[in-house]
Amino acid sequence: MGATDNLYHPFFFLCLSTVLLAYPLVKALVKHLRGGRVESLPSPPTLPVIGHLHLIGKVLPKSFQALAQKYGPLMRIQLGFSTCVVASSEAVAKEIFKAQDLNFSSRPEFGSSEHFIYRGSRFVTAQYGDYWRFMKKLSMTRLLSVPQLRLFADVIDDEKVRLVNSVAGRAAQGSLCDLSRALTTMTNNTICRMVMSTRCSGTDADADEIEGLVKTCLQLAGRLSVGDILGPFKFLDFSGTGKKLVGALTKYDRLVERIIKEHEEKALKNETGARMDVLDILLETYNDPNAELQLSKKDIKSFLLDIFFAGTDTTSAAMQWAMGELMNNPTALHKLRHEIDTVVGSSRLVMDSDVPNLPYLRAVIRETLRLHPSAPLIIRECAEDCTVDGHLVKSKTRVLVNVYAVMRDPESWTNPDEFAPERFMEESEEKIGEHQMEFKGQNFRYLPFGSGRRGCPGASLAMVMMHAAVGALVQCFDWRSKDGEKLDLSPGPGFAAEIGQPLECYPVTRIRPF
Numbered sequence: 001m002g003a004t005d006n007l008y009h010p011f012f013f014l015c016l017s018t019v020l021l022a023y024p025l026v027k028a029l030v031k032h033l034r035g036g037r038v039e040s041l042p043s044p045p046t047l048p049v050i051g052h053l054h055l056i057g058k059v060l061p062k063s064f065q066a067l068a069q070k071y072g073p074l075m076r077i078q079l080g081f082s083t084c085v086v087a088s089s090e091a092v093a094k095e096i097f098k099a100q101d102l103n104f105s106s107r108p109e110f111g112s113s114e115h116f117i118y119r120g121s122r123f124v125t126a127q128y129g130d131y132w133r134f135m136k137k138l139s140m141t142r143l144l145s146v147p148q149l150r151l152f153a154d155v156i157d158d159e160k161v162r163l164v165n166s167v168a169g170r171a172a173q174g175s176l177c178d179l180s181r182a183l184t185t186m187t188n189n190t191i192c193r194m195v196m197s198t199r200c201s202g203t204d205a206d207a208d209e210i211e212g213l214v215k216t217c218l219q220l221a222g223r224l225s226v227g228d229i230l231g232p233f234k235f236l237d238f239s240g241t242g243k244k245l246v247g248a249l250t251k252y253d254r255l256v257e258r259i260i261k262e263h264e265e266k267a268l269k270n271e272t273g274a275r276m277d278v279l280d281i282l283l284e285t286y287n288d289p290n291a292e293l294q295l296s297k298k299d300i301k302s303f304l305l306d307i308f309f310a311g312t313d314t315t316s317a318a319m320q321w322a323m324g325e326l327m328n329n330p331t332a333l334h335k336l337r338h339e340i341d342t343v344v345g346s347s348r349l350v351m352d353s354d355v356p357n358l359p360y361l362r363a364v365i366r367e368t369l370r371l372h373p374s375a376p377l378i379i380r381e382c383a384e385d386c387t388v389d390g391h392l393v394k395s396k397t398r399v400l401v402n403v404y405a406v407m408r409d410p411e412s413w414t415n416p417d418e419f420a421p422e423r424f425m426e427e428s429e430e431k432i433g434e435h436q437m438e439f440k441g442q443n444f445r446y447l448p449f450g451s452g453r454r455g456c457p458g459a460s461l462a463m464v465m466m467h468a469a470v471g472a473l474v475q476c477f478d479w480r481s482k483d484g485e486k487l488d489l490s491p492g493p494g495f496a497a498e499i500g501q502p503l504e505c506y507p508v509t510r511i512r513p514f
């Protein structure tokens with residue numbers, strides 16, 4: 001054998017092993033390219049492997065909106081190895097959320113699911129079935145019900161006062177206020193206190209730690225869901241994101257385990273008190289031998305995590321958008337302030353019981369959620385093959401309803417990109433629907449909280465918190481931007497289209513009603 005033979009052997013084995021290793025991947029790739037689940041749907045021309053990734057800009061719902069203008073209200077999109085169907089009009093949303101609600105009442109699993117230590121106990125991503133039905137009923141009738149909100153009204157009031165005090169502190173110093181941070185603290189504290197009677201921000205280490213862990217888990221889960229795009233290449237998770245997620249979840253698990261023990265000890269000593277928080281109610285259900293479904297501790301911990309995931313950043317983001325839009329629209333800001341001054345005056349802080357008498361405040365919040373829905377892409381999975389908008393949609397298809405596009409559709413809205421709270425007022429020329437202020441998904445052109453069985457169970461709580469925070473901040477302060485210019489309100493990158501820059505501004509105290 002010559003020198004070339006020596007070279008030939010390793011080269012041959014390298015080629016052979018490459019072919020053998022690559023074969024299953026190439027096969028999966030070909031199957032994917034050939035076998036899209038919804039071939040009969042309109043779709044942009046596809047590139048090998050990346051699909052339509054090259055057509056996607058930094059803000060996902062915005063990119064889908066632009067594609068829908070070209071390919072219609074129901075289209076197939078392929079992001080790497082992940083295929084989905086995107087719905088973008090009022091009519092198609094109505095078909096999915098109303099006519100075929102049951103068939104679209106599940107959610108698909110994501111790339112992060114396999115690393116979730118609570119897999120099988122998740123509520124937000126649960127398949128439609130007994131467990132989801134039981135938890136949804138419990139959420140609507142007890143955990144997040146309106147009577148439960150009333151029971152905790154003093155908590156919401158107290159957090160509102162703390163928010164005003166913290167901003168007033170900045171105003172007194174003449175220093176810059178990170179309103180994004182202040183609003184996130186308020187929502188975290190309110191939800192932590194309603195859920196497990198602890199609060200964040202310095203005074204309670206547990207709640208602070210929960211806030212940090214929830215944030216880490218959300219970021220890691222988001223990164224892993226991007227891994228869905230990699231399909232069979234998912235194993236190339238060089239950064240060990242999955243392991244990090246398991247680590248953060250394990251820490252959360254230990255912490256919540258201890259908080260559960262403390263709640264149980266209190267219950268044993270009859271120290272729970274007259275009002276039960278969400279965890280008390282879950283533990284009561286856990287101990288109820290006659291409950292329709294037997295909950296496990298894993299179910300409880302997972303549900304609490306889902307409430308933090310689904311409720312905190314969404315509500316805080318909406319408040320930030322509302323304040324940003326008001327600061328950039330002085331006419332709307334002054335109109336709102338005039339309404340509050342007239343109805344409430346300056347000797348006390350705006351309260352929840354004032355809200356029915358503050359139609360413009362309600363309109364401002366609704367308009368904010370129209371332009372900036374915190375969950376712009378509502379994710380569902382179809383259970384059985386069906387026809388939507390005349391197209392075949394196969395079972396197990398992921399469907400994203402782009403409510404960002406629906407709520408900015410020029411067919412349904414006048415000047416859809418403009419912040420105009422007036423459109424929600426009763427006297428408005430623009431008739432939103434049968435009920436001008438409806439927000440829970442009866443009106444299919446206005447869907448900030450989704451619709452149908454799977455609609456958001458925290459909508460009422462979110463609305464109460466938003467009215468409280470925005471009402472109080474407008475009543476008590478004037479606002480100046482950092483540089484005297486309008487604020488940059490472009491959305492940040494990703495799935496949620498959150499406000500891109502933290503809302504930093506100078507507050508000037510107008511009134512201090514306590």
Ligand code: HEM
Binds near residue numbers: 123311379456462
């Ligand atoms: C402005 C704030 C919020 C917005 C815009 C929002 C929006 C949404 C949307 C669009 C969905 C999906 C609905 C669907 O599939 O039809 C959802 C689901 C959910 N939301 Fe909210 N949400 C907010 C606040 C909250 C709060 C405060 C909580 C609880 C404390 C909460 C808990 C949940 C839960 C548990 C689900 C899953 C429901 C299920 O899968 O059955 N959300 N939310």
